[in-house]
Amino acid sequence: MNKRVSLKDIAQKVGVSTALVSYVLNNKKEGRIKKEVAQKIRETAKELNYRTNLLARSLKINKTYTIGLIVADIASPFSSGMARIIEDEADKLNYTVIFGSSDENAQKFGKLVDTFLTRQVDGLIIAPPENAENQVFRLRQQGLPFVLFDRYCPSVNTNYVALDNYTAAYNAVKYMIDGGCKRPAIVTYDTTLFHMQERVRGYSAALKLSGIDANKSWIKKVNIINPKAAIEKAVQELLSLDEPADAILFGSNSIAVHGVKYINTLPLKVPKDLAIISFDETESLDLFYASITYIKQPMHEMGQLTTRILLDCIGKNNKVTQVNMQAELVIRASTR
Amino acid sequence: MNKRVSLKDIAQKVGVSTALVSYVLNNKKEGRIKKEVAQKIRETAKELNYRTNLLARSLKINKTYTIGLIVADIASPFSSGMARIIEDEADKLNYTVIFGSSDENAQKFGKLVDTFLTRQVDGLIIAPPENAENQVFRLRQQGLPFVLFDRYCPSVNTNYVALDNYTAAYNAVKYMIDGGCKRPAIVTYDTTLFHMQERVRGYSAALKLSGIDANKSWIKKVNIINPKAAIEKAVQELLSLDEPADAILFGSNSIAVHGVKYINTLPLKVPKDLAIISFDETESLDLFYASITYIKQPMHEMGQLTTRILLDCIGKNNKVTQVNMQAELVIRASTR
Numbered sequence: 120m121n122k123r124v125s126l127k128d129i130a131q132k133v134g135v136s137t138a139l140v141s142y143v144l145n146n147k148k149e150g151r152i153k154k155e156v157a158q159k160i161r162e163t164a165k166e167l168n169y170r171t172n173l174l175a176r177s178l179k180i181n182k183t184y185t186i187g188l189i190v191a192d193i194a195s196p197f198s199s200g201m202a203r204i205i206e207d208e209a210d211k212l213n214y215t216v217i218f219g220s221s222d223e224n225a226q227k228f229g230k231l232v233d234t235f236l237t238r239q240v241d242g243l244i245i246a247p248p249e250n251a252e253n254q255v256f257r258l259r260q261q262g263l264p265f266v267l268f269d270r271y272c273p274s275v276n277t278n279y280v281a282l283d284n285y286t287a288a289y290n291a292v293k294y295m296i297d298g299g300c301k302r303p304a305i306v307t308y309d310t311t312l313f314h315m316q317e318r319v320r321g322y323s324a325a326l327k328l329s330g331i332d333a334n335k336s337w338i339k340k341v342n343i344i345n346p347k348a349a350i351e352k353a354v355q356e357l358l359s360l361d362e363p364a365d366a367i368l369f370g371s372n373s374i375a376v377h378g379v380k381y382i383n384t385l386p387l388k389v390p391k392d393l394a395i396i397s398f399d400e401t402e403s404l405d406l407f408y409a410s411i412t413y414i415k416q417p418m419h420e421m422g423q424l425t426t427r428i429l430l431d432c433i434g435k436n437n438k439v440t441q442v443n444m445q446a447e448l449v450i451r452a453s454t455r
Numbered sequence: 456m457n458k459r460v461s462l463k464d465i466a467q468k469v470g471v472s473t474a475l476v477s478y479v480l481n482n483k484k485e486g487r488i489k490k491e492v493a494q495k496i497r498e499t500a501k502e503l504n505y506r507t508n509l510l511a512r513s514l515k516i517n518k519t520y521t522i523g524l525i526v527a528d529i530a531s532p533f534s535s536g537m538a539r540i541i542e543d544e545a546d547k548l549n550y551t552v553i554f555g556s557s558d559e560n561a562q563k564f565g566k567l568v569d570t571f572l573t574r575q576v577d578g579l580i581i582a583p584p585e586n587a588e589n590q591v592f593r594l595r596q597q598g599l600p601f602v603l604f605d606r607y608c609p610s611v612n613t614n615y616v617a618l619d620n621y622t623a624a625y626n627a628v629k630y631m632i633d634g635g636c637k638r639p640a641i642v643t644y645d646t647t648l649f650h651m652q653e654r655v656r657g658y659s660a661a662l663k664l665s666g667i668d669a670n671k672s673w674i675k676k677v678n679i680i681n682p683k684a685a686i687e688k689a690v691q692e693l694l695s696l697d698e699p700a701d702a703i704l705f706g707s708n709s710i711a712v713h714g715v716k717y718i719n720t721l722p723l724k725v726p727k728d729l730a731i732i733s734f735d736e737t738e739s740l741d742l743f744y745a746s747i748t749y750i751k752q753p754m755h756e757m758g759q760l761t762t763r764i765l766l767d768c769i770g771k772n773n774k775v776t777q778v779n780m781q782a783e784l785v786i787r788a789s790t791r
């Protein structure tokens with residue numbers, strides 16, 4: 120790396136004090152410095168390719184106008200879409216977003232938190248992976264403002280913006296039952312992540328409150344890493360039961376994509392033989408003959424709200440805001 | 456923000472010198488410090504929640520083990536997929552990646568470059584947006600190692616890993632012509648980005664070398680921001696010519712998705728009435744009745760190579776590596 124140009128280098132070249140250079144480049148004491156001198160200093164700074172040491176400056180004004188965002192898996196459409204929304208919102212408010220992806224790995228998550236903390240971001244927006252409660256708890260003790268989004272840990276009292284996953288799943292399954300389905304199944308991730316467990320809880324409640332005897336084999340859980348084969352197997356098993364499932368709630372859009380592509384190879388008809396609902400949008404299923412009914416999270420509102428709560432907290436980190444948003448069931452052709 | 460715990464705080468608590476604390480926490484002079492003292496210092500550091508100031512440390516060892524990645528649009532599958540590949544590769548080599556998205560905006564790009572530079576990354580991986588040549592040129596003068604990927608500026612002599620877009624497009628169009636297509640069209644972005652211009656140049660060369668009189672109205676260019684309506688209009692115009700186009704090369708997977716979804720609403724048959732090739736994979740078209748032939752970029756190799764070239768350069772930034780990789784044409788049902 121080339122040697123960084125310092126205030127002192129500029130001062131020497133112009134023949135003034137380092138303090139004076141600092142005043143000019145930080146726009147201070149403007150009335151008290153001669154215009155020609157200020158201009159000469161600015162020109163020299165430009166000429167020497169001087170780059171403001173934002174970090175040194177931030178130690179004084181205590182703000183870097185940068186926020187860190189840690190998503191669960193940047194390759195997933197939910198994460199990358201949300202990243203874009205948060206970035207657009209932060210940009211409007213003159214904040215720059217730098218992000219990292221934990222790839223659903225708690226260790227990588229910890230490394231990213233450290234990376235951002237040592238780079239003096241003003242705050243963090245985080246979708247924590249499984250088994251990261253302790254790290255979120257420690258982060259809370261550090262005092263840096265942060266907001267969890269999509270996922271939160273009920274055991275740690277922090278800012279978060281999440282979906283009411285229980286109600287969203289409940290409404291979706293209830294809708295299929297009201298449409299005549301007798302044996303609704305769910306295919307979801309095998310995880311302790313609270314927001315995913317809430318989806319299963321909503322599914323189970325809908326069965327119970329509709330007087331349907333729940334069958335253990337209607338709940339299929341697949342590993343969150345490389346789930347394609349497990350999803351196909353799960354669908355196959357659900358359709359091979361003595362009394363086959365007649366409705367499936369897919370617990371995420373990624374699961375739905377693999378599931379529906381597999382169903383497309385089978386000689387059954389959606390929704391006559393099988394009703395389908397996907398949690399989250401599934402643009403990549405738009406060419407399926409029966410457009411898929413889905414649970415729509417208010418992603419824009421969630422991303423914007425998360426960003427605004429964080430920026431509100433920066434500088435006056437004195438309250439905890441927790442928001443559970445309601446989903447909308449977008450009814451299309453895959454349900455009766 | 457809470458006050459950061461310093462080496463001095465730890466030294467005072469333990470009752471030793473700040474230098475000794477520094478030696479222990481930086482694993483120096485190990486043989487010369489009493490084990491009990493070292494242990495006490497480590498415990499106190501943990502107790503006080505001391506966080507290594509990586510930045511201060513990096514000023515000495517001149518490495519932060521962090522690289523910055525600036526993609527073109529994090530919401531696009533190419534960018535987010537590539538981000539994941541680069542991150543996995545960097546992780547293997549103990550580097551953490553933090554990224555930003557320029558959203559195809561040169562000003563935002565400049566802001567991100569500044570953000571990363573002032574945060575002392577060891578190097579940058581960059582897909583520059585349109586009109587960012589000057590910023591890439593300035594970056595070159597700064598001396599920080601960086602590698603361009605996907606896109607490069609022929610006017611600036613830098614490391615890059617890109618596709619041979621000319622040959623890729625040439626081969627694809629030649630394949631359609633050899634299959635009997637007489638009037639091949641291209642729908643691509645209206646941009647000065649070199650890699651996109653190369654695709655058009657490859658298209659034109661295939662026509663010329665096959666003895667087909669090129670028709671200006673076969674080349675359709677759409678804005679890179681929100682192109683959906685423009686893509687539908689372009690396809691409509693191509694199919695409404697006195698002699699309609701009988702083959703279309705879509706210049707990116709995003710363009711192909713909108714184009715094919717529109718074509719799916721028309722009463723024509725692919726590939727009999729119209730052959731289709733997409734530049735880049737289009738998983739979200741898997742449910743289209745004719746699976747789409749596509750130009751496959753070696754994304755994994757490109758991401759891995761880009762990362763390795765950057766890490767090679769860090770610390771010994773003394774050579775320029777430029778790689779043009781070859782694409783593969785994956786032939787499926789949408790071409791004859």
